[in-house]
Each structure stands twice: as C-alpha cells, then as structure tokens.
Amino acid sequence: MTQRPDDPNHDPENDGTPDRSDPAPDDKGAEIVDLDAARSGRNADRSPSEPKPTTDDADGPVLEGEVLRVDRPGPARMDWRASLERKATSRQPLIPLWLRSRAEAIETVRWASLHYAHVAGYQVLRAPLYAGRLTVRAPRGFVRLVNGMVRWTFDFEGEPVRVAAVQKSDYDGYLKLSRQRDSRVRLRVWITGTILVTLLVLAIVVTNQPTAAQWGVLAVAMAALGILGKPADRPLINRAVMASEVEKLSSDIVVRALSVLGIAGITQALSKNPKDAIRFVAPITRDGPGWRADIDLPYGVTVADVLDRRKQLSGALRRPLGCIWPEGDSSIHEGRLILWVGDKDLSTTVVRSPLKQARSHDVFKGIPFGNDPRGRLVTVPLIQHNVLIGSQPGQGKTSSIRELAAGIVLDPTVEAWFHELKGTGDLDPYDKVCHRYVSGIEDEAIAYAADSLTLLRKVVMRRSAALKALPADLCPDKRVTRVIADKRSLGLHPLVCIIDECQNLFAHAEYGDKAGDDAEFIIKLGRALGVVLILATQRPDRDSLPTGISANVSIRFCLRVAGQLENDMILGTSAYKNGIRATVFVPEKDAGTGYLVGATPMPKVVKAAYLNTPETQLIADRAFALRKAVGTLTGYALGETAEQATPNFDLLADILAVVPLSEAKVWNEVIVDRLAELRPEIYGAWAALEGGAKTAQLTTALKPYGARTMQVWGTPEGGGKGANRIGIAREDITNALTERDKGKAS
Structure with a gap:
C-alpha cells in the first residue's frame, strides 16, 4: 500500500516509489523506465533545426521533445462571456417585427379590420x-x-x-x-x-x-x-374569401428548388449529406404578403451564386419572377440567404405615393420613396446626403425623381433648384415653386445648369463660414438642423439641387469638366451645410459621370441597367460581385423597381412610388399655396431674372486678343496676366493665383476646346533668365476657335 507524503507515518525510504538507482527488477516485477531517455528516443527522428515546442497554453508546459498536438481531444473550451456573446447574436426579438414599425403595425391592423369587416358583411x-x-x-x-x-x-x-x-x-x-x-x-x-x-x-x-x-x-x-338535413357535398355557408392558390413555402420545396439550380457546391453537398447540406437557421414564417426562409448555404456557396440563377429559381419554385427576391445578409456571412417568396408579382403592383394627399412635409424626416417587395414603406433620408439615380431609358427614373421632388417642394423651408436636361418637361409642374429652373437640351440650358453648380459652390463656401460662426449651444455638431433651418435670417435653410439627365452636362465639351469639379466639391462639403445634390442619368459611364461624383454619393438608386460596369458605376465598386445586381430586373416589366443602397442598413429592392403628371401638378399647386402663405417664394417662381455665375465671355477670342501674331508661343502665366488686364472682372481671380495654380487654371479652361498645352521656351516679360515652362501655341488657339465656330454653324 502506498502512503501519502503528508501522512505522519510516511517513510520516504519506503513509500512505494521506485528508485532509479535500484537494480532492475526481475521479469515478474514492473519495469522502471527513464522518461527522459524514452522521450529522447521517441523524438530521435526530429530534425535538429526543427523548433521544439516549449509551452502549451491549453495543458501547461510541454517538455522538450514532446509532440505538440494542434487539435486537442474533447470539446473546445471558451470563456463564458464569449460564449454568451456569441449566443446573444441569435436572440429572437421580444416584439414581432411588424409591431416594431408603426407604419407596418397600422397597415397590418388595417388589413385585418378590412378582412373581417368584409367577411361579416358578406355573410x-x-x-x-x-x-x-x-x-x-x-x-x-x-x-x-x-x-x-x-x-x-x-x-x-x-x-x-x-x-x-x-x-x-x-x-x-x-x-x-x-x-x-x-x-x-x-x-x-x-x-x-x-x-x-x-x-x-x-x-x-x-x-x-x-x-x-x-x-x-x-x-x-x-x-x-x-x-x-345538409347534403355532404353542399355546405350551408359560402366562403367570403377564397383560399389562396399560392403554395405554402416549406423546407422540402426550398431544398428541391436549390438542388436543381445547377450550382456545383450545392449539388455536391446534397449528394454527400442530403439532410444537413442546406440548413434552415429559423422557421419559415409569413413575412408581409409572402414567405421568408433564412438559410445557410453549403460551405463555399455564396448568395451571389443564387442571385445569378434567379430565373431558374423562379421556375423551380413555380412562381412568377417578380415574386422571387433572394438577398444576402453579409453582416453574418456571405452564405446566409434570405429567401422571400411573395404572393403577388411585384411588377404588377402600383405603389401610391403617401405625398399625394399630404398638405406639407418635413424633409428632415426623410422622403417616402416607395415600397419594398414585402409592401413596407421605404423612406429616403435627404439631409446630410446626396443621391444618385441611374437606369436605362424607360425604366422609371423620372417617376423616382418626381417622388423626391414632391417631398422637397412640400417643405416650404427648402430652396429648390431643378434642372431637367432632357427637354421633355417632366419637372415642369414644379417650376412655379423653384428658385432656379430650366428644362431643355440646348447649350443655353446646359450653361444654366453649369452656372447653378458654380453658384452652389459659392453657397457652400459662404455657409461653411456662417455655420462656423454660430454659437455652440445653437449648433453643437456644426451641421444644419431643423431649428437652424427655421431661422430664415441665417440663410442656412435646406437647398436641394436636382439635375436630371446629368450626363448631358458632365459630358459637354465646354462646361463638363468644370461642372464635374463643382459637383464633386459640393458633394464632399455641402451635406453638413444643408446643401443636397440629386443627380440622375441614363448613361452611367466614366465620361458622363465623373468618378469623383460616383465615388462620394451616399445614397444610390439603380433601376435596370445593361451590365456590370453600369451597375457598379451607380451602386458602387464591387456591388455586382457582392450580389447587388440591377441587371436582374426585366426591361419595362420591372419599371420603377431598383436597388436602393445607403438609405437603409442593408441594400434593398424598392419599387418607387408612381406619380403621373396630373398628380404631380396637384402637389405643386399645394406647394405653391403653402410657400406663398409663408413667403418663401423666390427667384424663378417670382419671375426674377436668373443669376449668372460669371459674365459671358469668349476665352479663345480673348486669348487671341492678348497674344499678337508676332508671338507664336507664350507661357500660360503670361497669358493669364494679360487676360486679367483685359477683363479684370472675369480673369482677375485667375491672376491672383500663385505658382503652378495660375498655369493649371488656363490649362483646365482650354480642355473643353481641345487646345493643348506644351513646353515653351521663353523669358519673363520684365526680363530675366530664359526657361522652359507650360504654354500654348497661338496657332492651336486659332484652330480651336475655327473648329468651334464650324460646329455652331452646322
């Protein structure tokens, strides 16, 4: 019997522990093994240069030469707090989702009331x-x-x-x-x-x-x-509401549909493990007018793979394409699929604008824009944002702009600058309440829109100084609020500029480059100052939509587009790769339906509310009466002459006037100084620039005319050492002027 070391009768010399110095026992006894020697022998094949593990966080110290096991037996140990935090991410809400939204709760109660009232009246x-x-x-x-x-x-x-x-x-x-x-x-x-x-x-x-x-x-x-006496086949009471023909969505139906999509990862996973290859992380439930299934796709399969086969999924589920709306939840992982199958085709639904009957509206609360496939109202926040809308022709872009414009004009504190550069008069009903307004595709209309951006840039600079001067108790966050906007004397009320068909402005040879620079400046700095820019285009490419604009817009709405390039130009880089694809919409059938990004926590499919011309006119009439009552009609609405950003001038003719025939080539900085003497009210600001900025100003101004700059050898006009500097050839200016005049004549 072995004695414990803490036993008072313990004999250290006879405690049952073998002594290594004792002679080896006979065959009948236990063999005493030298552990160090055994371990050294077991690891004799280890390379001398191979590092030996010395510690093991899980099981304490590891002796030299011991093999370190990467996967430990038994369940993985986790700190109880980390385990609780991981479980907390999947907690179900205490209150149903439809009760957490006031609008959705009201809609649900309204639907139930109408349903049972109909049943009672029918019977x-x-x-x-x-x-x-x-x-x-x-x-x-x-x-x-x-x-x-x-x-x-x-x-x-x-x-x-x-x-x-x-x-x-x-x-x-x-x-x-x-x-x-x-x-x-x-x-x-x-x-x-x-x-x-x-x-x-x-x-x-x-x-x-x-x-x-x-x-x-x-x-x-x-x-x-x-x-x-009732016959078995003839019920006494008729049914007030016929049962829906829509098949209830079940896990078997979903798995069957996903299995026939031809996605290799799903097919292989189902062949190896049919039961657990596709996991349902929550019960399939009713969600609005349809069914929702939360699914974890097999390992290696992403939601984008399913989105590529939306048409095949529609056929597999035996439902119209407008009822099938798969989307991902990247906040969890790229394989989490949210499959929503509606009862009705979204393309057959007409979304009525809540603003049709509104007497007024507050833009600081956002603008009701449309409905998602589940029939829930989607509101677009406007203040502190800029909006970009893009699509192919005929896909509902104009209706989207009209809806945003309706919310803008119904707020009498908002100053509206509307530019419709298609020339069809889609925004004409709103002209009676606009501070600046133009409709046309001619050069005059393009120049007017370019002037607006120039003026808007000055407004941003003025507002920046005004906002900075406000006391901290009135403006602690240095951004325009409802309280500040209501103080009209501060001049910090919301100002919204809409430019429809903006590609006609940004791609214009004469005004495009500067308009693009101004728009980028406004987008970057104006949002905190109450200045909002809304741009819409049907040609989203690099020439028509400068990257500085598309990269900095915070809210994007993309209706049907042709391909990946156009999709990412509107929705942002890698949107197509991440499964946000406006190419899935069917031309004309899905008009008004697009992906909305930036207005909600996750990208969302939205069908914009539809406003026809008579409805738009009624909204404009109410807005006019409202603004007239509070005295906020200004500019174009009062018939005032449009303010121009700069006086009219002809740059090419002015350059030829200050560069005589005797000078074949002249430095840019010399020309700028001469232009400032010729027209100080126009070119004086150019001459005030220093260094390379003066040279770059003339280079930028000449780009729309195709006049190139080059290295020119010369000497300063006051005398000095000769040098090579950026300049122009007088012949190039003459040729540019000739080509421009030919274009106007034709």
Whole structure:
C-alpha cells in the first residue's frame, strides 16, 4: 500500500516509489523506465533545426521533445462571456417585427379590420339565402332524425352481426346477441319515450307563449333540422374569401428548388449529406404578403451564386419572377440567404405615393420613396446626403425623381433648384415653386445648369463660414438642423439641387469638366451645410459621370441597367460581385423597381412610388399655396431674372486678343496676366493665383476646346533668365476657335 507524503507515518525510504538507482527488477516485477531517455528516443527522428515546442497554453508546459498536438481531444473550451456573446447574436426579438414599425403595425391592423369587416358583411347580406336553405333542408333533416331514433331505439345497427351469427349456425353467439339486444331495447324504449313526452310538453308550453316566442322556437327547430338535413357535398355557408392558390413555402420545396439550380457546391453537398447540406437557421414564417426562409448555404456557396440563377429559381419554385427576391445578409456571412417568396408579382403592383394627399412635409424626416417587395414603406433620408439615380431609358427614373421632388417642394423651408436636361418637361409642374429652373437640351440650358453648380459652390463656401460662426449651444455638431433651418435670417435653410439627365452636362465639351469639379466639391462639403445634390442619368459611364461624383454619393438608386460596369458605376465598386445586381430586373416589366443602397442598413429592392403628371401638378399647386402663405417664394417662381455665375465671355477670342501674331508661343502665366488686364472682372481671380495654380487654371479652361498645352521656351516679360515652362501655341488657339465656330454653324 502506498502512503501519502503528508501522512505522519510516511517513510520516504519506503513509500512505494521506485528508485532509479535500484537494480532492475526481475521479469515478474514492473519495469522502471527513464522518461527522459524514452522521450529522447521517441523524438530521435526530429530534425535538429526543427523548433521544439516549449509551452502549451491549453495543458501547461510541454517538455522538450514532446509532440505538440494542434487539435486537442474533447470539446473546445471558451470563456463564458464569449460564449454568451456569441449566443446573444441569435436572440429572437421580444416584439414581432411588424409591431416594431408603426407604419407596418397600422397597415397590418388595417388589413385585418378590412378582412373581417368584409367577411361579416358578406355573410350578413346572405342571411336570407341561408335561411331558405335551412327551410328546404328541414324535411330531410326530420326524416333523418326519425330514422335515426328508430334505428337506435330498436338496435338496428346490431342486426348485421346477428344475421351473420345465424348464417354461421353460431347458436350460442346468437343467443348472447339476442339477450343483449333485448336488454338494450328495453332501456332505449324508456329513453325515447321520455324524450317524446318532454318534446310534447314543450310543444304545449310553446303554444301558450306569445307569437314571437313561437316563431323563435320554430326558427331554432327549423335551423336544427336544416343542419341535420345538409347534403355532404353542399355546405350551408359560402366562403367570403377564397383560399389562396399560392403554395405554402416549406423546407422540402426550398431544398428541391436549390438542388436543381445547377450550382456545383450545392449539388455536391446534397449528394454527400442530403439532410444537413442546406440548413434552415429559423422557421419559415409569413413575412408581409409572402414567405421568408433564412438559410445557410453549403460551405463555399455564396448568395451571389443564387442571385445569378434567379430565373431558374423562379421556375423551380413555380412562381412568377417578380415574386422571387433572394438577398444576402453579409453582416453574418456571405452564405446566409434570405429567401422571400411573395404572393403577388411585384411588377404588377402600383405603389401610391403617401405625398399625394399630404398638405406639407418635413424633409428632415426623410422622403417616402416607395415600397419594398414585402409592401413596407421605404423612406429616403435627404439631409446630410446626396443621391444618385441611374437606369436605362424607360425604366422609371423620372417617376423616382418626381417622388423626391414632391417631398422637397412640400417643405416650404427648402430652396429648390431643378434642372431637367432632357427637354421633355417632366419637372415642369414644379417650376412655379423653384428658385432656379430650366428644362431643355440646348447649350443655353446646359450653361444654366453649369452656372447653378458654380453658384452652389459659392453657397457652400459662404455657409461653411456662417455655420462656423454660430454659437455652440445653437449648433453643437456644426451641421444644419431643423431649428437652424427655421431661422430664415441665417440663410442656412435646406437647398436641394436636382439635375436630371446629368450626363448631358458632365459630358459637354465646354462646361463638363468644370461642372464635374463643382459637383464633386459640393458633394464632399455641402451635406453638413444643408446643401443636397440629386443627380440622375441614363448613361452611367466614366465620361458622363465623373468618378469623383460616383465615388462620394451616399445614397444610390439603380433601376435596370445593361451590365456590370453600369451597375457598379451607380451602386458602387464591387456591388455586382457582392450580389447587388440591377441587371436582374426585366426591361419595362420591372419599371420603377431598383436597388436602393445607403438609405437603409442593408441594400434593398424598392419599387418607387408612381406619380403621373396630373398628380404631380396637384402637389405643386399645394406647394405653391403653402410657400406663398409663408413667403418663401423666390427667384424663378417670382419671375426674377436668373443669376449668372460669371459674365459671358469668349476665352479663345480673348486669348487671341492678348497674344499678337508676332508671338507664336507664350507661357500660360503670361497669358493669364494679360487676360486679367483685359477683363479684370472675369480673369482677375485667375491672376491672383500663385505658382503652378495660375498655369493649371488656363490649362483646365482650354480642355473643353481641345487646345493643348506644351513646353515653351521663353523669358519673363520684365526680363530675366530664359526657361522652359507650360504654354500654348497661338496657332492651336486659332484652330480651336475655327473648329468651334464650324460646329455652331452646322
């Protein structure tokens, strides 16, 4: 027996522990092994240069030469707090999602109220029909009642058994059955007799009652007999609401649909493990007018793979394409699929604008823009944002702009600058409330829009200084708020500039480059100052939409586009790769439907509200009356002459005026100084620039005309050392002027 070391009788020399110095025991005893030598021998094949593990965080120190196991046996140990935090991410909400949204809760209650009101009204109106059916069926019910009572009283249901006993010559069995029948009949005759006497007494009592009571009893009796006489195949009450033909979404249907999409990762996973290859992380539930399934796709399969096969998924689920809306939840992982299958095709739904009947609106609360596929209202925040809308022609871009413009003009504190550069007059109803307005595709309209951006850039600079000067208690966050906007004297009210078909401006040879620079400046700095830019284009490419603009816009709405390049120009880099693809929409059928990014926590498919011209005119009339009442009509709405950003001038002609024929080539900085002397009100700011900025200013101004700059050898006008600097050749300016005049003449 081994003694414990802490035993008072413990003998260290006889504690049962073998001594390494003892001689080796005989074959009958246990062999004493030198652990160090054994471990050294076990790892003798380890390379001398191979690092030896010395510690093990999981199981304490590891001796030199011991093999370090990467995967430890048993369950992985995790700090209880980390485990709790991981589980907390999947907690279900205490309050149902539809109750957390006031608008959705109201819509749900409204739908339920209308549904049951319809059912009640339908049945009440058909009450006479049901009474007639009961009356007609009452005789059949009476016959069934009498027949049933007779058969029960005399035990006719047992007659087949007794006949069978006679046919089998089972005398003992027949006698037992006969005695049992006699006993039953005696009891049942008394019960039936008691019931008949009771009914007779009740009939006598009823005959002595008022006529109304008699008719009431007769109605109850007829109703009971009518129900008893009902045919099995003809129900008494009609259905007020026919059952939907839409098949309930189940896990088997979803797995079957995903398995036929031809995605290699899903096919292989299902062949190896059919039960767990596709996991449902939550029960399939009703979500609005449709079904929602939360799915973890097999390892290596992403939501983008499923989005590529949306049409095939529609065929597999036997539902119209406009009912199938798969989307991802990248906040969890790229393989989390949210599959929503609607009852109705979204393309057949017409979204009515909530602003059609609104008397006014507050842009600081966002603008109601449209509905998602589940019928929920989607609001676009406007203040502190800029908006970019893009699509192919005829896909609903104009309706989207009209809806945003409706919310803008219904807020009397907002200053509206609208530019419609298609020339069709889509925004003409709003011209009566705009500070600046133009509709046209001519150079004059393009120049007007370019002037607006130049003026807007000055507004941004002025507002920046004004906002900085406000006291901290009024403006702690240094951004325009509702309180600041209402103080009209501060000049910090919201200012929204819409440019529809902006590609006609940014791609213009004369005004495009500067307009692009101004727009980028406004987008970057104006959002905190209450200045909002809304751009819409049907040609989203690098020439028509400068990258500095598309990269900095915070809210994007992309309707149907042709390919990946256009998709990412509107929705942002890698949007197509991440499964946000406006190429999935069907031309014309899905008009008004697009991907909205930046307005909600996750990208969302939205169908914009539709406003026709008469509805838009009514909204504009209300906005005009509202603004007139509060005195916020300005500029174009009052018939005032449009303010120009700069006086009219001809740069090429001015350069030829200050560069004589004797000078073939001149430095840019020299030309700028001469131009400032010629027209100080125009070029004075250019001459005030220093260093390379003065040279670059003229280079930028000449780009729209195709006049190139080059290295020119020269000397300063006041004398000095010669040098090579950026300049122009007078011949190039003459050629550019000639080409421009030819273009105007044609």
